[in-house]
Amino acid sequence: MPEVITLGETMVLMNPTEAGPLRYVDRFKKQIAGAETNVAIGINKLGHSTGWISRLGSDEFGQYVLSVIKGEGVDTSRVIMDVDTPTGVFFKERRILGLSQVYYYRRQSAASYMLPEDLDEEYIASARYLHLTGITPALSSSCLATVQQAIEIAHQNNVLVSFDPNIRFKLWDRRKAKEILLSLIREVDILLPGVKEADMLLGKMDEPEDYAQKFIEMGPEIVALKLGKTGSYIADKEKGRIVEGFSSTEVDAAGAGDAFAAGFLSGLLEGKDIFEAAMIANAAGAFAVTLPGDYEAFPTSQDLNAFLKGNSDIFR
């Protein structure tokens, strides 16, 4: 049974082969993307078993998403293929100057029909961590109920819940997002927000430790606040500090947070302390941004070791 189980929607990503406004881009590459499967794949590459609970359309795109995730070694035995609803699709647009966007075609997608009944308690109970994001509750009310039920099951079975807010204002309105995300955060064990997400959820604060302390007061045992290239601020009830990031050439920032989560949970699975785990998380994030796909740049454990040892390609 998988060490880490995730739950959420994964879509076909139509990734433009060129940068620029989509009106001018004429070729797209088919890939997949989903915050939760990014994390599952990332943990797998780092040597730990993972499983994914979801729904896909039983159309060609659903088969494609399934085969990629299965091919990456993630357990897909709990994925439901639904003949009546389509697999979600989205388009990326890579522009400069903060104008990049995504265009979703996921309304009433198969995954948006996930139900609490889809959850296999025994399956979840067998894991050490359940990883969730703030995207799923934004998809539909049955998705929200599913997330809540999954947290409930985890708690009853001593499975730790990690949570990445992953705020997406294209999916729901700000007020509702904030309210629900805060209610979920109160129920999780490990919280992995970005600093701008912390701003949005808690209001602007002065220092990373202010956000972390505030979140810890709300419930989570561990908070890993992502600070971009700076690194991350990591805290639990007793201690906290910044763990420095690694520099790399950013091609596409999407997936960096998921790589961070994968690295952090992998570290914890290996018994590392929160600061060591954060260093792995930071390194995984540095890898993640170097390619245009979501998870393709994630490191294997071998890559990570070579990177942390500063190995180079001389004389190969």
Place this chain on the structure above:
Amino acid sequence: MPEVITLGETMVLMNPTEAGPLRYVDRFKKQIAGAETNVAIGINKLGHSTGWISRLGSDEFGQYVLSVIKGEGVDTSRVIMDVDTPTGVFFKERRILGLSQVYYYRRQSAASYMLPEDLDEEYIASARYLHLTGITPALSSSCLATVQQAIEIAHQNNVLVSFDPNIRFKLWDRRKAKEILLSLIREVDILLPGVKEADMLLGKMDEPEDYAQKFIEMGPEIVALKLGKTGSYIADKEKGRIVEGFSSTEVDAAGAGDAFAAGFLSGLLEGKDIFEAAMIANAAGAFAVTLPGDYEAFPTSQDLNAFLKGNSDIFR
């Protein structure tokens, strides 16, 4: 003001660069496709002015669709760009042995919100023909109402209505489709069904003239029944016969019926009789199937003349 006005949804077409099940196809080319704009573009290429009434999302894909259609010379002054709804998208799948498919992402698209209020009576009144298809009424009830209103306006202003059933069972159920299409057919002047559509609407009959006569009894003045490579059976209240088709190499049949409509209406605009118009329509259809896009293979008047004269490229 345009000689022919059309009304309907045009989507971004993600066209696979290879044949085969979409799970294996990894690159897509962005194009546009819409039965009604296909007809409008086709008539334009044959030298007559056209206009298109629709709604598009005011997103990058909407801008793209608009610029392509405008670039083809179709009047788009009545197209509404809507900030709240997305432009529809669909994927083609080219397979062998009758297994080809399309995958629509058009539910709640901008065009599905078309309203009778979108129609500018003066604009429609200025045209000689209004061309409609059976796709639009399948999109939503407001779209159906818009089509009915457009027919009403046309009748009140002596604009002839041409209609292509374009049956799409992916969009509505068979019983409802049949009922509404038959009700619309009763109101139109020129009917352009395929023979299998005639089957579906009227039940299986023995001969092309049987379908044509039956349709004419229902209302239309002219029926042009498309028979595939054989050509077409053309009839009005007084006469009818098969007009032979032209052979060409089929790469993608999509758009052939639209080219036929474009050719037929162009012929009528030029004062040709229905059999001459059908010959042009058949020739346009023979061009249309030779490329994978919907309208790119449609002939210009120059192409058509060269083709009908049997001109070849020797000594160029």
Place this chain on the structure above:
Amino acid sequence: MPEVITLGETMVLMNPTEAGPLRYVDRFKKQIAGAETNVAIGINKLGHSTGWISRLGSDEFGQYVLSVIKGEGVDTSRVIMDVDTPTGVFFKERRILGLSQVYYYRRQSAASYMLPEDLDEEYIASARYLHLTGITPALSSSCLATVQQAIEIAHQNNVLVSFDPNIRFKLWDRRKAKEILLSLIREVDILLPGVKEADMLLGKMDEPEDYAQKFIEMGPEIVALKLGKTGSYIADKEKGRIVEGFSSTEVDAAGAGDAFAAGFLSGLLEGKDIFEAAMIANAAGAFAVTLPGDYEAFPTSQDLNAFLKGNSDIFR
């Protein structure tokens, strides 16, 4: 546990994106190909579980081959990833007029080091069929020993052995090939040769039944002799006849025999008689030749049913 188990080498296929002599082709598409995994994937698509025993380099190409096959749903739990030897690679060349070729870079590849010790008796014993080809014994003497050992295990556990000669003169010399293939054929239950392979192995005969009878005298219970577009001649000890083929547009013949094997074994797994199984096999072969990859055109059970019922894409 899988219903059918296969054994053999799968390589990265560098597939030219254009036809023509490779000196002029400048772009290649990375795919995978292997006769045995083609069969395993084909059976999977038709609804039955399969497993694959092999060795791959633990390099990027090995990871790729593994993920594709796993993604197709084939059990890869018995595949060994070897750090010391590379994954095999080959290039296809599509030319006209019978000049097409392949260029192998598979000498001393990971798979050529397969050993009898790699075989898990319990795993093989759990299956209903073991499928082998004449390629594996050509790779190395340890591969030949592995094939012989696998047959032995199958026999001891009442697993039926099916065998496709798949003669490759690029891999071994004619005399040795003939001698070893004939020795293996004596040990198998189901033999699936092409008619030219039968020629080469038995000498030229007059009629399909002559070859079939001769082979059956040698050992196999069932012989399915592939006759190209004509179909296949199917026989067991009591009966035999030609089962007609289906016509389709051939783009790349590679994989057709593997699709045939997949269809035939699927038919048998479903309890069909040999002639019914051959009809499925013929249909699968008709699908297989329609795309440039090896297995991408193989039908799903859904495709196969639609095809056999003559379903078309009208009104989609």
Place this chain on the structure above:
Amino acid sequence: MPEVITLGETMVLMNPTEAGPLRYVDRFKKQIAGAETNVAIGINKLGHSTGWISRLGSDEFGQYVLSVIKGEGVDTSRVIMDVDTPTGVFFKERRILGLSQVYYYRRQSAASYMLPEDLDEEYIASARYLHLTGITPALSSSCLATVQQAIEIAHQNNVLVSFDPNIRFKLWDRRKAKEILLSLIREVDILLPGVKEADMLLGKMDEPEDYAQKFIEMGPEIVALKLGKTGSYIADKEKGRIVEGFSSTEVDAAGAGDAFAAGFLSGLLEGKDIFEAAMIANAAGAFAVTLPGDYEAFPTSQDLNAFLKGNSDIFR
């Protein structure tokens, strides 16, 4: 009628899909490029109407150029399609270290046959600005006469003339270029030179204001001297100062000056003062360099506002 009218040649641009010497580049993307239509498209994107006067071959490339420009919303009603002369074509070469080049195939192109008679006085008279460049007079003597005639018409109708020297030594010799450009500059209202062009035309001077003052003495009311990444020096008869530029990642500098012109004229059309207009112009230039095409990266008014407000893509 358009607010801004331009006049000049637009060609098909064969844009290499890779950097490097063209002998090694094997794929090209078809686009369009023309300094004047770049400006017209740029102004259109910023919300103002534009028109373009030119000649194109009535060949496939001419149809393509026409449809792109029409699709961008530029009025092309005064473009003449000529059956006897070809549409111009050019190839870009992207190299490092200042070695980039273009290769023109535009001698005796359709546009080089533009005549003063092509000009519709009423059309030009209806505009607020006429934008011209130093490329057109270099194409042929009839093109020079056409430019002179257009200026004459503008002056007689109180249409302000803006002028970008756009020096191209591939098109004419230095001495002749200098003489004619200086004679034209004396007749224009708004001058938009680059600083190296100012050097070439006036001789090396110490400070931006020296060039500006000298030009203003020659005739123009407004001079906007482009200083690259530094920004621009803007002056009229009474005042002058540097307006700082914006930083962005340069992929292809071609089109930056045209974006500047588009931004500057848009600002003036909106009643902004010259320094505000220059800020818009600088921002438009910062967008322009970020993609390999000429105008594809130009901002819409929406983009510009988001950029100037510092909006980012967080939480989309």
Place this chain on the structure above:
Amino acid sequence: MPEVITLGETMVLMNPTEAGPLRYVDRFKKQIAGAETNVAIGINKLGHSTGWISRLGSDEFGQYVLSVIKGEGVDTSRVIMDVDTPTGVFFKERRILGLSQVYYYRRQSAASYMLPEDLDEEYIASARYLHLTGITPALSSSCLATVQQAIEIAHQNNVLVSFDPNIRFKLWDRRKAKEILLSLIREVDILLPGVKEADMLLGKMDEPEDYAQKFIEMGPEIVALKLGKTGSYIADKEKGRIVEGFSSTEVDAAGAGDAFAAGFLSGLLEGKDIFEAAMIANAAGAFAVTLPGDYEAFPTSQDLNAFLKGNSDIFR
């Protein structure tokens, strides 16, 4: 020294990666094409040495053309690289139904400035055949003079002249073309016209032998009249008959005549009689049409032997 020397223009071919009107084609592949170098390359592939006399621009495209031809083994020691004139470029358009076209950008190209002084008498004198086409005299008067001078040199040195009319009405007017081609035909030893060219030059006749006899009366010793898929009619002063063609799948007919010439001259160089040589020529033509480039599908001697022996790719 080369056995066969040719003379003429070779251009960069921008070959569309898709069929269809060029207005819609968006990617082009850079290749080279020139009737005379096609022949030179073809003869080289069949095992005989060749040389090419021409002029190229000393720009990137000229370097490219030179390197491809040199890379094919053709002697280019007499090619002049000119800094003042550009290398010619042309675009192919693949359409159906006889509407395919080429678009030349070769006016005042480097090759159009070829001069009689460019010819090295000793070089030409050393060859066994001089191959010329009717394209070169159409390029400019100096090119015509160069062709006439080359023929003169050949005659004085007992070098046989072969000539392919290659009529191109895009390059000159019909009357002038006919007059000059007929004057050249009177001076050549081997004439290789297509049957439609014979029509155009001699007027319509009943039978192939009528054309051949008429040409032989005019001067040539050998006439090889190309009849398309039928094959060719071959005659000298004493005998004549049809040599049957080979069937193959036509993708692009361009280059077929050049392959024919290459095969025919190769046959003669090997001492074969005219009918044997024509069989080789027909086979080379059958290869040539199977790929979109001009010469890439031409056979090597190895290919040709395999083809004529009917070798297939079974068991590779």
Place this chain on the structure above:
Amino acid sequence: MPEVITLGETMVLMNPTEAGPLRYVDRFKKQIAGAETNVAIGINKLGHSTGWISRLGSDEFGQYVLSVIKGEGVDTSRVIMDVDTPTGVFFKERRILGLSQVYYYRRQSAASYMLPEDLDEEYIASARYLHLTGITPALSSSCLATVQQAIEIAHQNNVLVSFDPNIRFKLWDRRKAKEILLSLIREVDILLPGVKEADMLLGKMDEPEDYAQKFIEMGPEIVALKLGKTGSYIADKEKGRIVEGFSSTEVDAAGAGDAFAAGFLSGLLEGKDIFEAAMIANAAGAFAVTLPGDYEAFPTSQDLNAFLKGNSDIFR
């Protein structure tokens, strides 16, 4: 006869069209690469004649490699095409953070069978320089013997030997590599190591001059120690100093050392002193890293002059 002769293996390079782990890269571009032909091509571009001694498979890839090198103007008259052994192939993988790799498929390739008997003494004797690398001796013992024999011939004929260690640990073990490379270094006249290679061969030293002096004590007259972006340390028996490098944007470092060697030898051929030659070498290296292929970015003499003069593309 060539001024510089080289000896070694050149392979087909399958170059990924995207960065990232090869498991995810799906398209490859066919190019060629070989350290020695890189040098030969580079010297040719700088205006000096070169020749290459090697073996290639007489397969399509061998023909391709041969035609590219021949097309670049390198004399290939001594290259042996072998029907029994394949042309080597390798794949590049462009990753970030020092994780880039190559994957060789060159074991038992044609070139690995090079023999001392392949060497034509007269050919080598006619050159001014013989350039060798440390790759060839790693390929096989017969390759090592060939290199030793070539040095012997050079010495006997007063041809200077230049040598680039080009250490490749994928090809041999460290101890053997060090031993053989040091033994070869003792026999050469010009040594061109990278500073990390010097480390590996001599042990870590403090300053560039320490390495240079030590090497000069071993035998070579001239040592050019490559220091990356810093430039190079150049020394002979009497003098030595750092020659500063040029900055450029690195896309792919492969080939930089070969460009350096080409520039250095070109400088010496032109009678420049070692520091002037090193400046050319440094400049060539700065060009080389700017494109993904090995030699495509190498400068021509024209490029080099423009670069050294600081020419820019203004006003082209």
